[in-house]
Amino acid sequence: MAHFQIRNLSFTYxxxxxxxxxxxxxxxxxxxxxxxxxxxxxxxxTTLLRHLKPMLTPYGQRxxxxxxxxxxxxxxxxxxxxxxxxxxxxxxxDQIVTDKVWHELAFGLESLGCEQKTMRARxxxxxxxxxxxxxxxxxxxxxxGGQKQLLNLASIMAMQPEVLILDEPTSQLxxxxxxxxxxxxxxxxxxxxxxxxxxxxRLEDIFPYADRAIVMDGGAxxxxxxxxxxxxxxxxxxxxxxxxxxxxxxxxxxxxxxGECPLTVREGRNWLSAAFPTAPQHSEMIAPALPEVKAPALxxxxxxxxxxxxxxxxxxxxxxxxxxxxxxxxVGGNGAGKSTTLKAVCGxxxxxxxxxxxxxxxxxxxxxxxxxxxxxxMLPQDPKSLFxxxxxxxxxxxxxxxxxxxxxxxxxxxxxxxLDSHPYDxxxxxxxxSALAKVLLTEPKLLLLDExxxxxxxxxxxxxxxxxxxxxxxGVTVVMVSHDVEFCARYADAVSMFFDGQILTTDTPRRFFGxxxxxxxxxxxxxxxxxxxxxxxxxxxxxxxxxxxxxQ
Amino acid sequence: xxDAFSKCHPLVNFLFFVGAIVCGAILQHPAYxxxxxxxxxxxxxxxxxxxxxxPMALMLLLALVMTAVxxxxxxxxxxxxxxxxxxxxxxEALVYGAALSGVLLTMLLWLGCYxxxxxxxxxxxxxxxILPAISLLLVMVLRMVPNLMRKTRQIVGARRCVGKxxxxxxxxxxxxxxxxxxxxxxxxxxxxxxxxxxDSMRSRGYGATRRxxxxxxxxTGTDALVLTVMVLLLAVVITAVCLxxxxxxxxxxxxxxxxxxxxxxxxxxxxxxxxxxxxxALQWRISRSGI
Numbered sequence: 001m002a003h004f005q006i007r008n009l010s011f012t013y014x015x016x017x018x019x020x021x022x023x024x025x026x027x028x029x030x031x032x033x034x035x036x037x038x039x040x041x042x043x044x045x046t047t048l049l050r051h052l053k054p055m056l057t058p059y060g061q062r063x064x065x066x067x068x069x070x071x072x073x074x075x076x077x078x079x080x081x082x083x084x085x086x087x088x089x090x091x092x093x094d095q096i097v098t099d100k101v102w103h104e105l106a107f108g109l110e111s112l113g114c115e116q117k118t119m120r121a122r123x124x125x126x127x128x129x130x131x132x133x134x135x136x137x138x139x140x141x142x143x144x145g146g147q148k149q150l151l152n153l154a155s156i157m158a159m160q161p162e163v164l165i166l167d168e169p170t171s172q173l174x175x176x177x178x179x180x181x182x183x184x185x186x187x188x189x190x191x192x193x194x195x196x197x198x199x200x201x202r203l204e205d206i207f208p209y210a211d212r213a214i215v216m217d218g219g220a221x222x223x224x225x226x227x228x229x230x231x232x233x234x235x236x237x238x239x240x241x242x243x244x245x246x247x248x249x250x251x252x253x254x255x256x257x258x259g260e261c262p263l264t265v266r267e268g269r270n271w272l273s274a275a276f277p278t279a280p281q282h283s284e285m286i287a288p289a290l291p292e293v294k295a296p297a298l299x300x301x302x303x304x305x306x307x308x309x310x311x312x313x314x315x316x317x318x319x320x321x322x323x324x325x326x327x328x329x330x331v332g333g334n335g336a337g338k339s340t341t342l343k344a345v346c347g348x349x350x351x352x353x354x355x356x357x358x359x360x361x362x363x364x365x366x367x368x369x370x371x372x373x374x375x376x377x378m379l380p381q382d383p384k385s386l387f388x389x390x391x392x393x394x395x396x397x398x399x400x401x402x403x404x405x406x407x408x409x410x411x412x413x414x415x416x417x418x419l420d421s422h423p424y425d426x427x428x429x430x431x432x433x434s435a436l437a438k439v440l441l442t443e444p445k446l447l448l449l450d451e452x453x454x455x456x457x458x459x460x461x462x463x464x465x466x467x468x469x470x471x472x473x474x475g476v477t478v479v480m481v482s483h484d485v486e487f488c489a490r491y492a493d494a495v496s497m498f499f500d501g502q503i504l505t506t507d508t509p510r511r512f513f514g515x516x517x518x519x520x521x522x523x524x525x526x527x528x529x530x531x532x533x534x535x536x537x538x539x540x541x542x543x544x545x546x547x548x549x550x551x552q
Numbered sequence: 553x554x555d556a557f558s559k560c561h562p563l564v565n566f567l568f569f570v571g572a573i574v575c576g577a578i579l580q581h582p583a584y585x586x587x588x589x590x591x592x593x594x595x596x597x598x599x600x601x602x603x604x605x606x607p608m609a610l611m612l613l614l615a616l617v618m619t620a621v622x623x624x625x626x627x628x629x630x631x632x633x634x635x636x637x638x639x640x641x642x643x644e645a646l647v648y649g650a651a652l653s654g655v656l657l658t659m660l661l662w663l664g665c666y667x668x669x670x671x672x673x674x675x676x677x678x679x680x681x682i683l684p685a686i687s688l689l690l691v692m693v694l695r696m697v698p699n700l701m702r703k704t705r706q707i708v709g710a711r712r713c714v715g716k717x718x719x720x721x722x723x724x725x726x727x728x729x730x731x732x733x734x735x736x737x738x739x740x741x742x743x744x745x746x747x748x749x750x751d752s753m754r755s756r757g758y759g760a761t762r763r764x765x766x767x768x769x770x771x772t773g774t775d776a777l778v779l780t781v782m783v784l785l786l787a788v789v790i791t792a793v794c795l796x797x798x799x800x801x802x803x804x805x806x807x808x809x810x811x812x813x814x815x816x817x818x819x820x821x822x823x824x825x826x827x828x829x830x831x832x833a834l835q836w837r838i839s840r841s842g843i
Contacts, residue, residue, distance in 0.1 A: 055754045082757025094748035098688070099695040100673060106766035110684070111757035113764045123766065141698060156756065348709045372715030384744070385703070385710040388737040399714065424744050442715050 001070050003163065003195050004029040004052060009064035011047060011219075016060075021047045023220040025064070029197065031162075034189045036206050036227070037199045038244060039216035040459050041427040045199045048216070049167050052197065053087045083112060086161035090168045090455070092148035101138050102127075104151055108159040122158050130154040130184065144334070146177025153184065157194075164188065166198040171428065171455040174334045174483045179205050201457045204246045204522055207231075208263040215241060231261050244458040247486070247522040247537045254541035255548075268526035272540075276530045280547040285533040287510035290494055295360065296321040297446050297477035303344055303354035305337075314340045315351060316501030322446075322494075327468055327478045329488040329509075331519075332498030338481040339381065341498070342448045345479075346378050347371075358446060377444035381451045383435035387423040392434045395423060399441035406441070413437040413467055429460030436467065447471065449480035453487050465491045489513050489521045489535040510535055555599060555669070556832040557825035561775040562674040564782070569666045571786050572822055576658040581798040582647070583811045584818055585654035591822035592661030598829050599668045611660050615653035622649025628803045648802035665825075680765040687765070696742075704738050782824060788817035 004027070011022040021044050029035055037045050050056045051066055054073055066073040068085075076084070089095050098104045105126055109119045127133045130150055135143065143151065149169060156164070166185065170178035182205045189196045200206050207213065213230040215223040223233050234242040235253040242250070248268030252261045262268040299322070305315040314337040322328045330338050343349040345356055347363060356363045358376055366375070380386060389395045392415060396406045410416045413433045418426060423434060432452065439447070453461050461484075468478055468491060481498075482488055488495050489509045496506040497519070505512070513520040514533035524535045531543045557565070576588045597604045622645055623629075629642030672694075680687035711717050711734070718730035792798065792814025800808040 053755060056751055078760040079757060082755065082760055087755045089748060089752065091745070091748055093699075094745040095752040096695075097749060097753055098691050102768050103691065103766065107753075108756035110763050110766055111753075111760060113761040115764065116767060119764070119766050140695065152752075159756070343709070346709075346713045348712065369715065372713060372717070376713075377715070378710075378713035380706065380710040380713070382706065384741055385706040385737075386714065387740075388707075388711075388733050398716070424740065439714050448713075 002028045002067075003031045003033070003069065004197075005067040005070075006048075006051075007065050007067070009048075009051060009066060010062070011051065011058075012061045013058065014060050021060075021219050022051070023218070025219075025221055027214065027221060027224070029195065032189070032193045032195055034186070034196045034209060034211045035198070036203070036210040036213045037197065037216065038203060038213060038241060039199075040240065041429050041457050043216040044219035045216055046167055047219070049087075049165050049197065049199065052163070052165055053085050054081050056087060079112060082108070083159045084162045086156035086159065086164045088149075088152055088156060088164070088166045088169045090171055092145050092152060092172055095152045096140050096148060099140055101132065101140060101143070101151060102136050104140060105132070105155045105158055108155055112159065122160075126154045126158045130157075144177070146173050146180060146334075149173060149177070149181055150184065153181070157188065161194065163195045163197065166196070166200075168199050168201065168455075171201060175202075175485075176334065178202060182206060201244065201455075203244055207246050207249075215239075217241075227263060228261055231263075240459055243462060247540075248526055250537040251523060251526070251540040251544070254537060255544040265522055265526045268522075269529060272527055272530050272544075275544070276547070280530060280543070282543055282546045283531050285510055285514075285531070285535075285539050285543065287508060287514065287533040289511070290506065290508050291323070293321040293323045295324065296357075297324040297359060298322040298345065298479060299355075299357040299360075300341070300345070301355040301357075303341070303351040303356065305340060305344055305349055305351040307349075313501055315344065315354075318344075318354070318502050320496060320503050320506065322477060322479055324477050325472060325475050326493040327472055327480070327491060328494050328496070329492035330479070330481045330496045330498050330503070331483070331485060331488055334483075336498050337501050338498045339450050342378060342450055342479070342481055345448060346376065372442065374443050374445070376446045376448070377439045377442045378448040379436055379439045379450065379452060381454065383431040384424070386435045386438055387431075390422060391420050392423055392426075392437075393419040395434065395438050396441060399438055409437045409440050412440070412470060414463060429456035429463070432456055432460070432464065433467070436464075440471075444476065446477045446479070449478065449482075451482055451484075452480055453482060453484040461487060485513065485519070486521050486523075486536070489524075490538075510539075555825075556828040558599075558669045560778060560828075561769050561771045562670065562678040563771070564775050564779050565670050565674065566678055567779070568782060568824065569662060569670065571782070572662045573659060573666070575789065575818065576655060576662060579793070579798050579818075580651050580655060580802075581800040581808055582651055582654075583808075583815045584798055585651050585658065587815055587819045588658040588822060589654050589661070591819060591826070592658050592665070594823070595665050595826045595829075596661045598826055599665055607664065608661075611657055615657045618653035618656065619646065619649040622646065622652065626803075630805045644803050644806055647806055651800075651802065669825075674769070677768055681767060684763045684765045688763075699745075700738060700742055703741055704734060707734050707737050707741075778824065778828070782821065785817050785821040785824075789814060789821060792817065 006025050006027040009022055009025040010020055012018060012020050025048060037048070039045050047058065050058055054076060055078070068076060096104055097107055102123065105123045106119055109122060127136050130153070132151065132154060135147065140148070164185070170181050173181060185196060185198065186209050188194050198206065207227045210227050213225065213227045214221055215230060215234070223230055225233065231245050231249040231253065234245065246263060248262040248265065251268065252271060257271065262271045300318050300320045303315045303318040304313060306313045318341055330341065332338050340349055344351050345363070358371070363371060387395060389398060396410065400406055410419060413436055415430065415434050415437055418430055418434065423431060426434060452464060456464070471478060492509050494506055495509050495512040496503045510533040513524050513535040517528065521535050523537045523540050527534045527540045531540065534540045534543055579585065579588070593608065596608065623641045624636060626645040626648065627640050627642065629644030631643035632640040633643055633646070634641050676687050676691055708717065718727050792812065797809050797812050797814040
């Protein structure tokens with residue numbers, strides 16, 4: 001018997017004016033399967049997932065039915081649905097209810113009215129399985145984002161669910177924490193046989209291990225097959241979703257590969273080894289050295305900073321020169337001080353030593369209002385911290401009275417259809433672009449972005465990249481701090497590595513990522529034994545085609 | 553801090569301090585006050601070590617001043633020591649002042665110990681089993697406050713970076729408007745978050761059945777033993793007090809009941825934490841020398 005059976009399910013939100021959020025969805029999910037659900041933002045993934053958990057099912061008009069273990073899901077008691085169907089949401093922080101790690105682990109069991117003895121055993125078991133025992137007594141507030149999300153997962157697993165549903169669980173995490181989290185989910189699936197249904201933007205880490213991938217578009221299931229076949233199918237359909245595929249898949253089909261498509265870096269390497277048994281003629285992408293910076297837009301000299309008197313230094317002599325009219329990326333580990341550097345530029349943090357110069361002038365010397373009015377602006381990590389009004393239009397009007405300017409920025413950021421929506425009703429990518437529009441209305445010459453790709457899908461990432469390129473063409477200097485190496489490799493002009501409180505190296509993306517062997521893109525890891533300086537799937541495709549074109 | 557009594561079940565801790573503080577506040581018999589002060593001081597020093605010196609010096613100073621000042625306002629009593637500004641300064645009033653400041657000193661010391669032993673999480677753990685709903689509410693509120701402050705800081709920072717921060721030299725009206733904007737933005741953000749929290753609670757079965765409460769602290773054999781001894785000793789003290797062993801009148805002349813077994817029981821009760829502490833320290837010393 002199938003674990004979940006979705007029969008001809010359609011759904012309309014009451015406010016959607018008849019537009020269906022789910023259209024005739026017909027799906028069967030077997031016991032113990034690992035299913036990944038993909039699709040653009042707003043394609044109905046979350047709505048579908050929420051229909052698998054009665055407590056979270058949205059209000060609206062519904063047709064069709066969902067069977068769980070052969071019985072209608074609605075007939076499940078509240079207790080059973082809480083215990084048997086686990087649901088992990090996106091935001092690591094807001095999901096947590098209590099203040100202590102041990103209490104959070106026990107929360108679900110307390111709700112089910114478990115006995116003291118059972119609770120003790122289950123909590124202990126979970127803490128060990130998830131490696132939580134070292135921070136068992138800690139305050140929740142002192143955990144990192146990755147730890148918080150792991151705690152959310154563990155506190156759900158403590159109830160021993162049969163199914164685990166995860167709605168973009170890693171979108172707020174850095175790549176290392178994200179892949180740790182996804183590995184744990186995989187471990188649960190393999191070792192405990194728990195059915196896993198997950199939606200994710202970062203398919204690179206999931207695709208190779210999933211049993212099945214389901215692609216949704218406009219509320220309907222458009223493809224349902226093994227990940228390998230899905231890659232092929234999306235390429236044949238020239239779907240927008242193809243951009244979200246792992247680098248190996250994109251490189252393989254981009255190069256016109258035939259047969260089994262590689263899903264992992266290892267398979268990608270084997271594919272390239274087989275294609276080029278001897279060293280290829282064209283093995284290097286052109287990678288000019290970084291030009292010397294004259295008249296930098298932003299120059300940092302020996303910044304030292306710590307948050308409290310007795311705390312360790314976060315910035316330990318940060319120096320950098322950002323050329324005018326370029327996209328400059330700072331990459332590096334979590335908590336290394338990248339965001340703090342941006343805050344130091346904006347004067348939110350005051351370095352106790354060192355100088356920050358914006359367009360050759362010391363930031364301290366700018367008059368109040370002069371610096372943030374047309375010179376410097378920052379897009380914060382969480383776009384929600386910029387929203388103060390009821391509609392996006394009002395948000396923009398707060399920044400400028402000039403209707404034409406607003407219209408131009410809205411066009412640039414492609415948020416014209418969203419102007420009358422409440423900022424909180426938008427998806428992550430839409431919020432990001434609305435916040436960016438708001439920031440751009442200050443007409444900055446130097447734009448700082450803190451993790452601009454966090455929580456947005458590959459489709460929105462490309463839109464964001466378009467906007468950044470247009471800004472660059474207008475002469476705006478962009479400095480971004482990011483974990484997203486693929487994004488930086490593709491669009492940045494210069495990349496700096498932040499480590500141990502300072503900027504250690506700076507180079508062009510190709511030289512930077514081409515020279516690294518661990519901290520680099522999947523495409524570079526896949527191709528470095530045959531090509532050098534090929535850091536994106538497009539680079540790999542270009543070299544592949546160049547060599548093949550001359551060989552034939 | 554490595555204290556044996558602190559590692560006991562919160563219920564044991566809580567009941568002990570209730571007993572110690574209530575007795576300390578009620579009993580004014582000089583012998584009882586002296587025992588209370590000394591025992592309180594011993595445990596306070598054991599708990600706080602070198603950090604105990606400064607606050608204890610302050611408390612002692614306060615007690616001395618109170619003792620000396622009492623006869624200035626209270627002139628009753630038979631034995632006049634001397635005259636101050638034409639008013640008699642009596643021995644009985646001085647003793648009464650000493651007893652009162654001893655009571656205060658005892659309570660301050662025990663409250664200091666209480667703070668060190670019964671931390672916030674022990675308190676919520678203790679009352680969580682009696683009032684699960686209220687204790688959960690308390691925990692959530694405690695978590696919410698720092699969250700809101702963090703969000704407010706983020707909003708203020710973000711607005712500053714787009715030129716919407718209020719300058720320090722801005723007029724009051726503008727500052728006020730800026731503050732209201734930040735407050736309303738913070739509220740909507742927090743409400744948005746609380747929807748997620750509510751979903752997360754419901755999806756983990758909140759309200760499905762009667763809640764139970766996970767006790768991270770377990771009642772062990774030692775706890776039960778300590779609790780029994782405590783209750784027995786306290787019963788003896790109460791009996792003694794009922795029999796009039798702690799009766800005392802300071803004015804117009806000092807009449808106190810003779811010192812009897814009640815004081816011994818009181819002292820034994822109050823020394824319990826210190827004894828547990830000393831026993832463990834001794835055990836360690838012995839076991840270490842055995843290695």
